[in-house]
Amino acid sequence: MINATYQAMLNGKSVIRMIGERASARRAQIGASEVFDFSLGNPSVPCAPEFTSTMIDLYETQAPYALHGYSPSVGIESVRGAIADSLNRRFGMDYTPAHIFPTAGATAALAHAFRAVAEPGSEIITFAPYFPEYQPYVAGTGATLTVVPADTAHFQIDFDAFERALNPRVAAVLINTPNNPSGAVYSEQTLRRLAQILEERGREWGHAIFLISDEPYREIVFGGAEQPYPARFYANTLTCYSFSKALSLPGERIGYVAVNPRAEHAELLVPMFAQISRTIGHNCPSSSMQLAVARVIDKTSDLGVYERNMELLYGALVRLGFTVEKPGGTFYIFPQSPNPDAMEFCEQAMEYDLFMVPSDSFGVPGHLRLSYCMETDHLERAIERLEQFMRERYGR
Amino acid sequence: MINATYQAMLNGKSVIRMIGERASARRAQIGASEVFDFSLGNPSVPCAPEFTSTMIDLYETQAPYALHGYSPSVGIESVRGAIADSLNRRFGMDYTPAHIFPTAGATAALAHAFRAVAEPGSEIITFAPYFPEYQPYVAGTGATLTVVPADTAHFQIDFDAFERALNPRVAAVLINTPNNPSGAVYSEQTLRRLAQILEERGREWGHAIFLISDEPYREIVFGGAEQPYPARFYANTLTCYSFSKALSLPGERIGYVAVNPRAEHAELLVPMFAQISRTIGHNCPSSSMQLAVARVIDKTSDLGVYERNMELLYGALVRLGFTVEKPGGTFYIFPQSPNPDAMEFCEQAMEYDLFMVPSDSFGVPGHLRLSYCMETDHLERAIERLEQFMRERYGR
Known part of the structure; x- marks a missing residue:
């Protein structure tokens, strides 16, 4: 048996994967240079050279023995220290190695x-639009994922909808900022209000509601801004991080959980992570990999291409009459679909070898996710093709 | 909350860990050269030089991009092919890449x-003595682990006890050969009889009983022998492997599951693994790491030291009057404790800075697990100390 x-689960069709497979098939047919694939979230810049030389x-x-010996079950102490020091220096936190748990990616x-x-039966709340893989991630724990409808104006948080969704079975609230797919960067104001609500409800219900902050895009923020560090605003925060995007190492599976030292039971959580493992x-x-990232802890790849690409693509979408919020970070943009049926729009675009992802699986209808992880000259040609498509099919 | x-789980005390911690504390006190630590299962030979040069x-x-890009969810195709080819060449199997799923270790x-x-509620059977971590591994699935008492004469399988334990709720049988902690290598005869029983019961109950074969010590077999490859004898076999011991890479977390192409639903299992992930x-x-091990797929570290150490330690134990089965492989030996209370014996030995693990957590009382992952000259001094201990405390 x-x-x-x-x-x-084998019968669940992932739209993202389906579109990615069609793009791959088309590349095999007509060559990669003629396929304009906005569906991929694979970092397009090389890994930081300091990482390669360090390795x-x-x-x-x-x-x-030192390089390949068994890691202690809570991770290598010096690596945990390097991560704690970096977070303390950058965000004014007071982590010690005991609060850091290295993991195989976010x-x-x-x-x-x-x-x-x-616990099985408890609830984890997240906000649309959200990364669709959160569904199987949460399902695997026996808890349920509740999705709060999106603030489609700015992709911050619809606090009225959030307050309606909150109930005593909620164990944790999951945020992802900078956000995949919207590119939104939660503001300090958003994070403060979120913290205030969680504190009030936690007091009312007599148990901490944890904030789980998924931050793989933390280092990709535009316009010289920074992502306000969520754990600064709320004690019961577990910060989940991956070096995938900052160092362009998605296949290497290296990241961590950082437990806010002020969290309830902070001293128990890392030992519990080792049991969960x-x-x-x-x-x-x-x-x-632990030892290598510790040595290049504050380095990043040359991430500037994502901002240049964002500006080009955002400008083009605005010119073409799309309703679109300018991304604050990530390598995604999330315009409204000119066709209310986003899947139909994506099907039409594929006739022009433009591959985009409809928004439905992100918990928001009628939008499109476009990734701009690509060489800038390829993006320029993709924009020309998009213009042709919109002219010929939508009269713009 | x-x-x-x-x-x-934080309250569960691991005896192995407790003894390891006491050995570490003692090393800090009196220096590593004066501590004789038989408790550790950390490979003591350097990784294969071909691995380092390949990396x-x-x-x-x-x-x-090629080195650090996202791996497909079922692993890198060329790596899966290299693993399949190696198993086919060595063991006369007919795996294709579709049957191989690279994993983060065994x-x-x-x-x-x-x-x-x-499924939650179903049963997985294993045989004492067994690796104690099987308990949390199985508990995490919602199934239960049933332990068949040991064949303490030769640490093969007590088939009468096994047949009594079998029942229609059994989904899988888990074996570990060469075995941690006994060092036993299951013979072809053992594997054939096991296969015959599983086939008969599977037919009787109308569903396949899977054989899950945990083989991290496959390459550490003594006397020029080889571990007969369990999947050759039974169609419904899932082979679990780690490169940790063969290449001395325990911290790198690289291994695989190989699905026997003749297994029921063989074509579904690797896609299901990707869903489980x-x-x-x-x-x-x-x-x-996937790409590197594929390039050195048939290499090993210089594993000969384990056999030299085994011969030395086995000879000493026999001279000292221990009842002990000669290991066929691994880097463990599993003698009877001269004191029926194995924990008491280990406590006494610690007074001589000899650190051994009592057998209770392996599902067999009254034995000791000794690892001989150490430099041979250190082992020689450890044996002298063991002789002193046995002379002074047990009159031998």
Whole structure:
């Protein structure tokens, strides 16, 4: 017998994957240069050169035991210290190594954070638009994911809708800022109001509501701005991070959970993460990868291309009459679909070898997610093709 | 609120960890050279030099996208092919890349295998002595682990006890050969009889009983022998492997599940593993690590030291009058404790700075697990100390 739940998941069709597969098939047919694929969220800049030189240095100079030995179940102490120091320096926090748990990317970070503060039957709230993988991530814990409808004007938080959704079964609130897919950066005002509500309700219900902050795009913020650090505003915050986007290492699966030292039971959470690891088969990220990111902790890849691309694409969408909020960060933009049926619009665009993702699986209808992870000259040609499509099919 | 289940796990005391911590504390006190630590299962030989040179070459020559880009959710195709080819060449199998699922070590391999073929409420059977971490691994799936008492004569399988334990709720049987902690290598005869029983019962109950074969020690077999490959004898076999021991890379978390092409639903299992990954936060092992092990797929570290150490330690134990089965592989030996209370014996030995693990958590009373992952000259001094201890405390 095979497991019925996982077998049934095979029938779930991911629209993002389906569109990605059609783009790949088309690339094989007509060549990559003629396919304009806005569906991919794969960093398009090379990894930071300091990362490569650090890794070569580690392999050339470190004893194999030091580089490849078992990591303690809570991660390598020096790595945890380097992460804590960096967060303290950058965001005025007071983490110690005991608050840091290295993980195999943000996905594993979330897997631990969810399980530590939710129970089967409890509720985790998130805000549309949201990363569709949050559904299986939460389903795997036995908790349920409740989605608060979007603030479609600015993609901050619709607090009235949020307050209506809150109830005593809510164990945690999950945010993702800068946001995939909207590109929105939650403001300090948004984060303060969110914190205030969570504090009030936590007091009222006699238990902490945890804030789980998924921050893989933290370092990709535009206009010289910074993402206000959510944990600064709310004690019960678990910060989930991946180096995937900042260092362009998505395949390497390296990130962490940082537990706010002021959180309830802060001293228990990292030891609990180690227990959770035993039950889900995690057992630490790669030891050499831990050591390498600790050495380049404040470096990033050359991320400027994402802002240049955003400006080009945003300008084009505005010229073409799209209703679109200017992204504050990430490498996504999330305009309204000119056709109320976003899937139909995407199907039409595919006839022009333009591949975009309809918004439905992100919890918002009638929008499109466009990724601009690509060389700028390819984006310029993609925009020309988009202009042709909109002229010929939508008279713009 | 924090999760009660994982919080309760914090109170579970691991004897292995407790002894390891006492050994570490003692090393800090009197220096590593005076502490004789038989408690550790950390490979003591350096990683294969071909692995290091391959990794440096990859970092120096590969495009960052190719090395660090997202891995497909079922792993990198070329890596899956290299693993399939190696298994086919070595063991006469007929795997294709579609049967191979790269994982973050054997722990993650087991996490996927268990979930794919068991359901909450179903049963997984294993044989004492067994690796104690199987308990949390299985608990995390909602299934239960049933332990068949040991064949303490030779640490093969007590088939009468096994047949009594079998029942229609059994979804899978879990074996670990070469075995941690006994060092036993299951013979072809053992594997054939096991397969025959599983086939008969599977037919009787109308559903396949899967064999999950945990094989991280496959390459550490003594006397020029080989571990017969379990999947050759039984169609419904999921082979779980880690490169940790063969290449001395325990911290790097790289392994795989191989699905026997003749298994029921063989074509569904790898896609189901990818779904399981989404719910437990796995999402593939490191991309560069996948590419590196594929290039050195049939290499190993210099593993000969384990056999030299085993011969020395086995000879000493026999001279000292221990009842002990000679290990066929691994880097463990599992003698009977001269004191029926194995924990008391280990406490006494610690007074001589000898650190051994009592067998109770492995599901067998009255034995000791000794690891001989150490430099041979250190082992020789450890044996002298053991002789002194046995002379002074046990009159031998």
